Amino acid sequence: MRVLVTGGAGFIGSHVVEALTAAGHEAVVLDALLPSAHGGGAELPASGPGVRYVRGDIRDADVVADALRGVDAVCHQAAMVGLGKDFSDAPVYVSCNDLGTAVLLTAMERAGVRALVLAGSMVVYGEGRYECARHGVVRPGPRAVPDLRSGQFEPPCPECGAALRPGLVGEDAPMDPRNTYATTKLAQEHLAAAWARAVDGRAVSLRYHNVYGPGMPCDTPYAGVASFFRSALARGMAPTVYEDGAQRRDFVHVRDIAAANLTALEAVHTGAAAHRPGCFTAYNTGSGHPHTVGEMAAALAECYGGPDPVVTGEYRLGDVRHITASSQRAARELGWRAHIPFAEGMKEFAASGMRTAPLQRA
Numbered sequence: 473m474r475v476l477v478t479g480g481a482g483f484i485g486s487h488v489v490e491a492l493t494a495a496g497h498e499a500v501v502l503d504a505l506l507p508s509a510h511g512g513g514a515e516l517p518a519s520g521p522g523v524r525y526v527r528g529d530i531r532d533a534d535v536v537a538d539a540l541r542g543v544d545a546v547c548h549q550a551a552m553v554g555l556g557k558d559f560s561d562a563p564v565y566v567s568c569n570d571l572g573t574a575v576l577l578t579a580m581e582r583a584g585v586r587a588l589v590l591a592g593s594m595v596v597y598g599e600g601r602y603e604c605a606r607h608g609v610v611r612p613g614p615r616a617v618p619d620l621r622s623g624q625f626e627p628p629c630p631e632c633g634a635a636l637r638p639g640l641v642g643e644d645a646p647m648d649p650r651n652t653y654a655t656t657k658l659a660q661e662h663l664a665a666a667w668a669r670a671v672d673g674r675a676v677s678l679r680y681h682n683v684y685g686p687g688m689p690c691d692t693p694y695a696g697v698a699s700f701f702r703s704a705l706a707r708g709m710a711p712t713v714y715e716d717g718a719q720r721r722d723f724v725h726v727r728d729i730a731a732a733n734l735t736a737l738e739a740v741h742t743g744a745a746a747h748r749p750g751c752f753t754a755y756n757t758g759s760g761h762p763h764t765v766g767e768m769a770a771a772l773a774e775c776y777g778g779p780d781p782v783v784t785g786e787y788r789l790g791d792v793r794h795i796t797a798s799s800q801r802a803a804r805e806l807g808w809r810a811h812i813p814f815a816e817g818m819k820e821f822a823a824s825g826m827r828t829a830p831l832q833r834a
């Protein structure tokens with residue numbers, strides 16, 4: 473199969489390209505090398521056997537049409553990621569992520585490409601699943617600033633104010649994006665679903681949880697929490713953990729995510745049972761083993777050889793408290809599950825390179 477990997481020079485995209493070529497497939501990489509992700513002066517690797525690199529923007533219809541020549545399926549990783557600096561980033565997030573997806577899907581329609589795997593995200597859920605002893609499953613709204621200021625980080629039951637028990641979120645949970653980035657990731661899914669219906673395409677969104685591993689970009693307003701901690705350690709500084717460190721996440725290794733993409737691409741390409749024409753299906757892709765952010769900082773610091781993390785009590789408004797997933801649907805329908813254990817993955821991540829300049833990785 474020949475696969476167009478948008479954002480294929482990025483952290484996850486480059487691992488997807490590796491997985492594709494290792495499995496004997498061909499990849500066409502289309503990446504704009506966004507300065508927010510790669511810094512200035514970045515360059516793509518030279519094309520070689522099995523991989524063609526094209527520098528260009530997914531919002532440019534001509535460039536996308538050219539990249540789609542001879543392609544069987546699209547793996548859409550290109551996006552502006554992270555929380556960004558502040559709300560003024562909204563136009564560029566919406567442009568890259570949603571206008572970009574619309575241009576890409578239109579070009580796919582014209583080129584007759586009917587198989588899509590989208591890099592989705594768990595951010596579409598907002599707060600994860602919570603249960604109140606009295607009210608059952610409830611949906612806490614955004615946390616109040618005075619609560620966060622006074623160190624009340626747990627969202628209370630919206631009915632009775634009691635403490636809640638966090639659980640695993642399934643794909644059918646209500647959507648509740650809490651910031652601009654999350655909103656654009658949800659819109660990408662809706663566009664993919666609309667495209668699939670309109671053109672009889674097959675679309676899958678893999679809702680990644682917190683992806684980490686070799687080649688992760690260094691800390692910028694666009695990076696994830698594992699990147700902040702790893703970058704601090706590399707500077708000889710303690711990782712600073714926000715809130716009280718007890719916020720729960722599912723940290724999943726980038727090679728497991730690359731494998732999920734490969735499996736999903738094969739499913740949409742061949743039209744496996746659950747992936748009929750006209751259908752859009754979302755899959756949580758997590759490790760299935762939640763950890764707190766504090767645990768992750770401690771594990772990474774230990775593997776790196778210190779210093780120990782410092783818990784600061786600071787907070788970011790767009791952050792949710794707990795979000796951990798059930799990835800049972802992916803296991804059942806795609807036959808995918810994560811394999812790399814947390815301790816092993818953190819040990820490797822502590823010892824491996826990050827993306828300081830473009831595509832420099834150990």
Ligand SMILES: NC(=O)c1ccc[n+]([C@@H]2O[C@H](COP(=O)([O-])OP(=O)(O)OC[C@H]3O[C@@H](n4cnc5c(N)ncnc54)[C@H](O)[C@@H]3O)[C@@H](O)[C@H]2O)c1
Pocket residue numbers: 478479480481482483484485502503504505506509510528529530531548549550551552553568572591592593594657679680681682683684689696
């Ligand atoms: N890293 C995570 O934990 C995580 C979690 C959930 C979802 N995701 C999703 O996974 C995908 C890949 O993320 P990543 O962590 O590898 O980020 P990344 O920034 O390393 O990679 C994204 C790549 O897309 C490219 N790009 C962005 N806009 C583009 C455009 N308009 N045209 C062409 N190329 C463009 C960038 O240059 C970059 O190389 C994104 O869609 C992101 O939303 C990531």
Ligand SMILES: [Zn+2]
Pocket residue numbers: 604605606607629630631632633634
């Ligand atoms: Zn209650």
